[in-house]
Amino acid sequence: MHLEPRPFLTVDVVLLTIVSGELQLVLHRRKEPPFAGRVALIGGYVHPQEDATAAGAAERILREKAGIEARILDQLATFSGPARDPRGWSASIAYYALTPEISLKAAEAASLVLAPLAGTAALPFDHADIIGAARQRWRRRAAYSTLPAFLLAPQFTLSELRKVYELVLGRTLNDSAFRRKIDELRLIEPVDGAKSRNSDRPAQLYRLCETGVVEFDRTI
Amino acid sequence: MHLEPRPFLTVDVVLLTIVSGELQLVLHRRKEPPFAGRVALIGGYVHPQEDATAAGAAERILREKAGIEARILDQLATFSGPARDPRGWSASIAYYALTPEISLKAAEAASLVLAPLAGTAALPFDHADIIGAARQRWRRRAAYSTLPAFLLAPQFTLSELRKVYELVLGRTLNDSAFRRKIDELRLIEPVDGAKSRNSDRPAQLYRLCETGVVEFDRTI
DNA sequence: CGAATAGTGTCTGTGAGACAGTATTCT
DNA sequence: AGAATACTGTCTCACAGACACTATTCG
Numbered sequence: 193m194h195l196e197p198r199p200f201l202t203v204d205v206v207l208l209t210i211v212s213g214e215l216q217l218v219l220h221r222r223k224e225p226p227f228a229g230r231v232a233l234i235g236g237y238v239h240p241q242e243d244a245t246a247a248g249a250a251e252r253i254l255r256e257k258a259g260i261e262a263r264i265l266d267q268l269a270t271f272s273g274p275a276r277d278p279r280g281w282s283a284s285i286a287y288y289a290l291t292p293e294i295s296l297k298a299a300e301a302a303s304l305v306l307a308p309l310a311g312t313a314a315l316p317f318d319h320a321d322i323i324g325a326a327r328q329r330w331r332r333r334a335a336y337s338t339l340p341a342f343l344l345a346p347q348f349t350l351s352e353l354r355k356v357y358e359l360v361l362g363r364t365l366n367d368s369a370f371r372r373k374i375d376e377l378r379l380i381e382p383v384d385g386a387k388s389r390n391s392d393r394p395a396q397l398y399r400l401c402e403t404g405v406v407e408f409d410r411t412i
Numbered sequence: 413m414h415l416e417p418r419p420f421l422t423v424d425v426v427l428l429t430i431v432s433g434e435l436q437l438v439l440h441r442r443k444e445p446p447f448a449g450r451v452a453l454i455g456g457y458v459h460p461q462e463d464a465t466a467a468g469a470a471e472r473i474l475r476e477k478a479g480i481e482a483r484i485l486d487q488l489a490t491f492s493g494p495a496r497d498p499r500g501w502s503a504s505i506a507y508y509a510l511t512p513e514i515s516l517k518a519a520e521a522a523s524l525v526l527a528p529l530a531g532t533a534a535l536p537f538d539h540a541d542i543i544g545a546a547r548q549r550w551r552r553r554a555a556y557s558t559l560p561a562f563l564l565a566p567q568f569t570l571s572e573l574r575k576v577y578e579l580v581l582g583r584t585l586n587d588s589a590f591r592r593k594i595d596e597l598r599l600i601e602p603v604d605g606a607k608s609r610n611s612d613r614p615a616q617l618y619r620l621c622e623t624g625v626v627e628f629d630r631t632i
Numbered sequence: 633c634g635a636a637t638a639g640t641g642t643c644t645g646t647g648a649g650a651c652a653g654t655a656t657t658c659t
Numbered sequence: 660a661g662a663a664t665a666c667t668g669t670c671t672c673a674c675a676g677a678c679a680c681t682a683t684t685c686g
Binding site: 349350351367368371391392393394395396 | 662663664665666667668
């Protein structure tokens with residue numbers, strides 16, 4: 193019954209970060225065929241001997257190929273079929289990952305390439321589809337969870353938090369309503385005595401109450 | 413580089429239906445090892461020669477093992493690892509599927525077994541985890557989409573629709589608020605001249621405006 | 633007739649947008 | 660001083676729950 197060749201199994205990571213106030217995808221330039229030299233999602237084979245799960249493989253590959261430990265790594269969906277990879281029938285388990293701003297020179301050293309999330313660059317495999325799915329999932333989930341906060345450093349001001357939500361949701365939010373909702377949802381707590389001095393006037397720093405993503409019922 | 417054995421790839425389907433007013437999982441009794449004779453999710457190998465995608469494999473397996481064409485078949489998540497299946501390192505792409513009430517005798521003929529979704533029967537593999545994930549996803553998505561309607565026949569009354577939402581959400585809904593919201597969202601349209609006579613008083617029959625699932629912003 | 637379900641109208645509380653207005657610090 | 664950002668208070672509208680009320684059909 194199992195004479196047919198098994199499909200091969202990979203993982204691909206849609207890694208997002210913020211660079212100079214814009215949502216950016218972190219891609220990398222492939223070193224090996226197929227599509228050597230092309231820019232693509234960070235991805236690779238699942239190694240059964242080495243990886244405890246597919247998520248473990250994604251973590252390993254992020255570390256090996258980008259030198260990054262993402263703050264969030266969640267499964268998105270699995271893409272499969274005979275045509276998506278020239279090597280044959282394959283399945284790729286796609287993840288999305290979030291990391292706070294990374295240094296540009298570290299990125300270049302690791303052959304990483306930044307691209308605006310909104311852009312539709314020509315990518316190999318079905319990576320454009322994967323990114324499209326990530327964008328959709330990401331936008332919807334961002335509206336009712338603390339996901340966007342993981343694009344910030346662990347301590348942040350309310351303005352920074354609002355701006356990252358605005359960026360992700362693609363619309364402006366009412367400042368006072370935002371403060372009110374965040375307050376009522378009890379998602380964040382002030383860091384005693386810590387003030388940010390990055391803007392005109394010092395602002396209270398906050399941190400998330402929970403270390404993981406929290407989903408809530410209302411929308412932000 | 414590829415001397416390691418490839419993981420093997422399966423699909424598993426969490427098939428839901430309604431039987432006598434209760435949400436029921438449709439499981440089946442396995443005929444082959446591992447776990448022959450045990451009740452488990454409907455699932456099987458992806459056949460690269462035969463299946464265009466993993467979703468196609470899930471459709472085929474639903475047809476072959478349950479004789480069912482589901483009205484909804486959506487990907488849930490992929491479960492992987494060395495221990496979830498005694499045959500070795502595996503990945504299973506899990507789907508959830510919805511079908512309106514099925515006849516009990518057809519179910520028995522196909523070795524199908526019904527089990528309440530809420531129950532926690534001892535299942536082989538990691539099928540309990542998969543069902544848990546399905547229940548969670550399903551509940552959340554049901555609150556802001558037309559998903560529950562696909563547990564009904566194509567034509568249904570407003571009461572039936574409300575009751576299926578109540579079943580899925582696990583709480584009662586206010587009848588008048590429900591009518592108002594459904595009306596404003598323009599999700600369904602009346603079927604001219606069609607009246608259901610299943611209850612004390614004839615009721616207007618409706619159908620979905622869209623053939624697929626529609627997601628909306630507000631919650632039901 | 634009485635029970636049961638279908639369907640409508642209205643009151644009310646709450647959440648969220650809009651926006652004015654105050655406070656604090658920087659240049 | 661003036662600009663810019665942080666933060667607060669209030670008004671108002673819209674949505675959702677509650678509930679009363681009418682309508683229609685069945686036993």
